[in-house]
Amino acid sequence: MPTRREFLSKGLMLVTIGVAAPAFLAKTGRATPEMGVAPSVTSRGALVVVQLSGGNDGLNTVIPYRDPLYSQLRPQLGLPESEVLPLDDTLALHPALAPLKARFDAGQLAVVRGVGYPNPDRSHFRSMDIWQTADPVAYSQSGWLGRYLAGCQCSAGSQAGGVAVGQALPRAFWTESVFVPALSSLDGYRFQTDPRWPADRDAKIQTLQELDARHEAIRPYADFLGQQSLNALASTDELQRVAGAWQTPISYPENGFAQGLKAVARLIAGDLGARVYYVQIGGFDTHANQKNTQQRLLDQLATGLDAFQNDLEAMGKADQVLTMTFSEFGRRVHENGSQGTDHGTAEPMFLLGAGLKGGLYGTQPPLDDLDNGDLRYQVDFRAVYATALERWLGASAEPVLGASYPLLDFLS
Amino acid sequence: MDQTRRELAHLLRRAGFGATPAELDAAVGLGYDATVERLLHPERVPDDVDAQIAALDLDQSKIEGLRLAWLYRMLLTARPLQEKMVLFWHGHLTSAVSKVGGPRAPALFQRQLALFREQALGNWRDLLRGISRDPAMLAYLDNRLNRKGAPNENYARELMELFTLGIGNYSEADVKEAARAFTGWTVNRDLTFTVTPRQHDDDVKTVLGHTGNLDGDGVIDAILDQPAAASYLAGKLFRFFAYDDPEPQVIDRLGGVFRDSGYDLRTLVGAILHAPEFRSERAYHAHIKSPVEFTLGVVKALDAQALPRDLPAVLRRMGQDLLNPPSVKGWDGGPAWINAMTVLERANFANRLATARGDQSYLDAAALAQTYRTPDALVDHFAEQFLDGDLPASSRAALLDYAHQGGDLAANPNAADRTIRGLAHLVMAGPLYQLG
Numbered sequence: 001m002p003t004r005r006e007f008l009s010k011g012l013m014l015v016t017i018g019v020a021a022p023a024f025l026a027k028t029g030r031a032t033p034e035m036g037v038a039p040s041v042t043s044r045g046a047l048v049v050v051q052l053s054g055g056n057d058g059l060n061t062v063i064p065y066r067d068p069l070y071s072q073l074r075p076q077l078g079l080p081e082s083e084v085l086p087l088d089d090t091l092a093l094h095p096a097l098a099p100l101k102a103r104f105d106a107g108q109l110a111v112v113r114g115v116g117y118p119n120p121d122r123s124h125f126r127s128m129d130i131w132q133t134a135d136p137v138a139y140s141q142s143g144w145l146g147r148y149l150a151g152c153q154c155s156a157g158s159q160a161g162g163v164a165v166g167q168a169l170p171r172a173f174w175t176e177s178v179f180v181p182a183l184s185s186l187d188g189y190r191f192q193t194d195p196r197w198p199a200d201r202d203a204k205i206q207t208l209q210e211l212d213a214r215h216e217a218i219r220p221y222a223d224f225l226g227q228q229s230l231n232a233l234a235s236t237d238e239l240q241r242v243a244g245a246w247q248t249p250i251s252y253p254e255n256g257f258a259q260g261l262k263a264v265a266r267l268i269a270g271d272l273g274a275r276v277y278y279v280q281i282g283g284f285d286t287h288a289n290q291k292n293t294q295q296r297l298l299d300q301l302a303t304g305l306d307a308f309q310n311d312l313e314a315m316g317k318a319d320q321v322l323t324m325t326f327s328e329f330g331r332r333v334h335e336n337g338s339q340g341t342d343h344g345t346a347e348p349m350f351l352l353g354a355g356l357k358g359g360l361y362g363t364q365p366p367l368d369d370l371d372n373g374d375l376r377y378q379v380d381f382r383a384v385y386a387t388a389l390e391r392w393l394g395a396s397a398e399p400v401l402g403a404s405y406p407l408l409d410f411l412s
Numbered sequence: 413m414d415q416t417r418r419e420l421a422h423l424l425r426r427a428g429f430g431a432t433p434a435e436l437d438a439a440v441g442l443g444y445d446a447t448v449e450r451l452l453h454p455e456r457v458p459d460d461v462d463a464q465i466a467a468l469d470l471d472q473s474k475i476e477g478l479r480l481a482w483l484y485r486m487l488l489t490a491r492p493l494q495e496k497m498v499l500f501w502h503g504h505l506t507s508a509v510s511k512v513g514g515p516r517a518p519a520l521f522q523r524q525l526a527l528f529r530e531q532a533l534g535n536w537r538d539l540l541r542g543i544s545r546d547p548a549m550l551a552y553l554d555n556r557l558n559r560k561g562a563p564n565e566n567y568a569r570e571l572m573e574l575f576t577l578g579i580g581n582y583s584e585a586d587v588k589e590a591a592r593a594f595t596g597w598t599v600n601r602d603l604t605f606t607v608t609p610r611q612h613d614d615d616v617k618t619v620l621g622h623t624g625n626l627d628g629d630g631v632i633d634a635i636l637d638q639p640a641a642a643s644y645l646a647g648k649l650f651r652f653f654a655y656d657d658p659e660p661q662v663i664d665r666l667g668g669v670f671r672d673s674g675y676d677l678r679t680l681v682g683a684i685l686h687a688p689e690f691r692s693e694r695a696y697h698a699h700i701k702s703p704v705e706f707t708l709g710v711v712k713a714l715d716a717q718a719l720p721r722d723l724p725a726v727l728r729r730m731g732q733d734l735l736n737p738p739s740v741k742g743w744d745g746g747p748a749w750i751n752a753m754t755v756l757e758r759a760n761f762a763n764r765l766a767t768a769r770g771d772q773s774y775l776d777a778a779a780l781a782q783t784y785r786t787p788d789a790l791v792d793h794f795a796e797q798f799l800d801g802d803l804p805a806s807s808r809a810a811l812l813d814y815a816h817q818g819g820d821l822a823a824n825p826n827a828a829d830r831t832i833r834g835l836a837h838l839v840m841a842g843p844l845y846q847l848g
Contacts, residue, residue, distance in 0.1 A: 168751065169751050182751040182752065192760040192763050194834065196829070197830045200834060203817055207838055208838055211838065212843055219698065221747065225700070225846050228751065229842075231752055232752035287566045288557045338554060338558070338562070
């Protein structure tokens, strides 16, 4: 049998074959009243989670530009006042984030300062797991978004409650009972058949579904493989239909991150009905030569998010989507000997959308009170998650996060 | 399929990339033990794969050409275990083109793969010394910038966390001190290894209880003195070859064998391939084939020697971008290979090879129609060719049902073409063929 870990990791539908097969084969792809699911009526729209992989240097992202300690501790990497984009008298954005500065001025960007958790872990893998499972203490297998989707019952059959853009399904979505497709491209997401016998396609799909559902195999992964294939076949046509509707007027940058957001925009425009989307942008592990790398990545982040928000405006949904960015940790305050920084702790998070209250939240970690060279966190990341869960998705946060957290005011 | 043949098919899937019908016949003729010995001693097996690859005229000065050349080597080599180990080392002691990039990257990765090939079944200490001096690795984990007075911890951390010991078997202090020991280990302008003395911290350090003026080799010695070192790698190799979640006593036993051999990799891998656990029902078809194993397995099962030119891109879409693993942890493997997207990629690759016609053809449908004249015979043939004959009754019924829809195979060449190619596609796209 697949281990519990494998079931959790792939969002398997744990229903017996006899019950599930007709639903899949009918290919309705939508939650129907007979399935006993009532879509949550209190959600204000979709949540888009943007993961910055590698540990983004928060101190050069949201910058205490007038603090004398900043330039003292970062003689080479520190950004001069003349280059940064002030948000107020003490904090400024990295110059590459100009599009986000414009959103801040328009009241559409919330900056939460000093986000982290107690006893921070500096391993990429452990810290990313902590952010995705919302559990810094135990080694939880399930993800916070998976637990949310399981609880809200907004996925049923092959209806996608969430969609991840990228190669692998992030642990944030891992759960027993929910199917979340991981897509690397919408256009490639279809079952291909023999070009000489195109009319044979349906017969092939039906046969493959039977192989998936009725293999009677006793091998450990056979059930898992069959289930994944059934889910994929059931959802391809639905996703193609949904994604085909919207022709965007916006020109997105030609990089993987922006194209991923473009795919999300298509699914939102086509009313897929998914509650959560997940996109990643990587490369932030700047141990060396940070200046150019971070500049390039923050530019991709800002221009991608800006194009996405413009697209949402064009389709009339700018206030129906909340985008949230995070990274697995910030970086050390002192620069290292390679014009870079090593793994650190607290960092800022951005929230973007026309439905939030822009401004500065949390507290900037002081540079004169470090924890062994690292910033002390001021806001627990689970409080940010709780705010999104309760005030945006309309869900109760405590069952998802295991405890209550004080909510922030970037959402009313 | 009889048990001996099945066992050898399993061995050649795990210790290599599968087998053509002729390769499987040859292995059955030799027997299990002799086949394992042949795999463990590549130096005794003549191999003209270099000449075969040269004849293909691939541009190995570009990364994509290098990837394709490596795939051909995996497909055509007479030394499959050696090449399977190269793939293992690439996923374990990771470097990636996305970080190492630049015009010299192909040459750097050629060199790294050559190191892995040379030490594939060699000595773990020697391999660690080699990879710590490897220019691509020095770039990937930034050790080329690790300097006295301002150490860069990246290599020291991943060396202990991921390559040799695992979390919990070293401390943050060990990482910091080990970083100091590796200072000054860098690359020249011509991208060869060098130690820059004035950048090297030659003060006393303590790493894992070893104190002295340690350099990188001193750190490696300290690591290999730890009891955890043998069982960490033994566990990783056992999971790679046999099955996940091994019993702790199996790993203890293999770790002991490894340590007692002085960290001889051939001894460890041999112990795994001869182990009753590796030969058990529990291990059989217990893996999910990686994209490389799936695609090369298809080509070998179809007895072909040509790869689609865009195979590296296909593998990328399946989640295995050779020379560019997604993180320093390599590829998670197992169920991580499978999601809705990659399921479709595998099915579509199977369709592509099953339905290719003309001079790109992998399947001679007309010839198969002559040999296997009924749907039953065809289904049996594909079950034997792809699934070790292991096809459950209900799956057989579904495939027969599909075959019967095509019309009379004997009378109608179109029906034969549609049905034979369709059956091959369905068997290769089905869940059981993903098992490795």
